[in-house]
Amino acid sequence: MVSTQPTAAAPPAATMHTPVVMTAGALVWRRRGGELQVQLVHRPRYDDWSWPKGKLEVGESFQGAAIREVGEETGKEVVLGRPLPGLQYLTPDGGVKRVHYWASRRARKGHDSAALTARAPIAPVDRDEIDKVEWVDIAEAGRRLTRTSDRGPLDALVNAESEGLLDTRTLVITRHGRAVPRASWHGAERDRPLTPLGHGQAAALVPVLAAYGVEQVISSRWERCATTIDPYVRAAGLRPTYSEHLTEAQHERSPSRVAATVRELLEETAESWVICTHRPVLPTVLDVLAHHAPPAVASGLPTRDPFLEPGEALVAHVADTPTGPRVVATEKVNPPVW
Structure with a gap:
């Protein structure tokens, strides 16, 4: 990576x-x-x-x-x-x-x-x-x-x-910001909110996503993901897509639907996207990226839990080649919070 x-x-x-x-x-x-x-x-x-x-x-x-x-x-x-x-x-x-x-x-x-x-x-x-x-x-x-x-x-x-790999678009994978601990939250899991630090991490993502030209947003419907991506949605004037497939519960039932969502963004779109999801969903997302990357790039993808820290992002640079989309480089980004 x-x-x-x-x-x-x-x-x-x-x-x-x-x-x-x-x-x-x-x-x-x-x-x-x-x-x-x-x-x-x-x-x-x-x-x-x-x-x-x-x-x-x-x-x-x-x-x-x-x-x-x-x-x-x-x-x-x-x-x-x-x-x-x-x-x-x-x-x-x-x-x-x-x-x-x-x-x-x-x-x-x-x-x-x-x-x-x-x-x-x-x-x-x-x-x-x-x-x-x-x-x-x-x-x-x-x-x-x-x-x-x-x-x-x-x-x-x-x-x-x-090599024909200079002109790229980005697919940014971000984990939601720091959330209230499960043990401290007595409401529904889907409604568990961000902490003040998590809100700061959400705000810090805005200039990073803007720098990479992100034009489309897809996120888990759960509160902590939707809130993480909301500052960029508002700043960019976007209409985000919210997906149940990217939630923890739906991923546990059907990881293949998450994989299909990521493949679609890689193979059937020409725009730069950001996906906001949860830690348990990340291995499936990363597996799809690895299948679209040469060995040198795939071997650098995160392999250990938690894969991404809260509020951290993985930027995948995608080149469209005659044989299909190819992830030519990745970066881990942890924006500073002030």
Whole structure:
């Protein structure tokens, strides 16, 4: 499984106790005349060409920071796709910087309207920070990038394109937020509510789902799932689908109906979805993902109970290939709660 932690060598031992600056960004891509192009930004302060990126704000997820920084540096909204190798390096002042990268595409009018509705407006481009934004072909990007290590994410992007696996959609699997313990609840199980922490986890999911361009929602009908997904439903202006098949009780009776629901979202839709369900249902959901993934990806899926912690999400990146949908990467995301 591809995690949200950057893939990079550790810094020299002398810096291991130095505070680490966490940043996030994206490689924005498009095709023109059948050729792949990427977007570079120029920073006049450093006179360098690089990928749009920046520091996380307090309480911000890596995904939220990535789309915010791309917006602030290019003036355009993007949707995150598959994760790319991250970087870790020393800064001129002796600190350590870690960068998380994703492939991303420009948001499309109409197609990504719900996700854009759920986001905060982007700030105007600060020309003192970024004075040039240019689309360049791959060869030119390799020559133009100032930092040699910035070519690592570019190579991964090009490899995904050559395999026909760059253009992806997402299927997000989330477990409901922290709920009142069963032993403390005297009502019906389907009505057991979230705790205050659970409500915070539900709110923290909003920028993450918006970053991945989630346009459709399907959830267990039970209270703790419906409440977990409700902040995103409201922020995005969506009409969710509630399914009895995704409840604990119905799953125990017929796991095959859960499997059929997940297969339908993988095989018969072209949109990005989020599924909100319960811990006992997750093994069936993950099994369907594994059957649509190559061994290297399937082997990284969670296999131990509880599979996902309350409020945690698994993001599956799905490419539509001539032989059917293929899960090409996954990420576990536990949004920060403040």
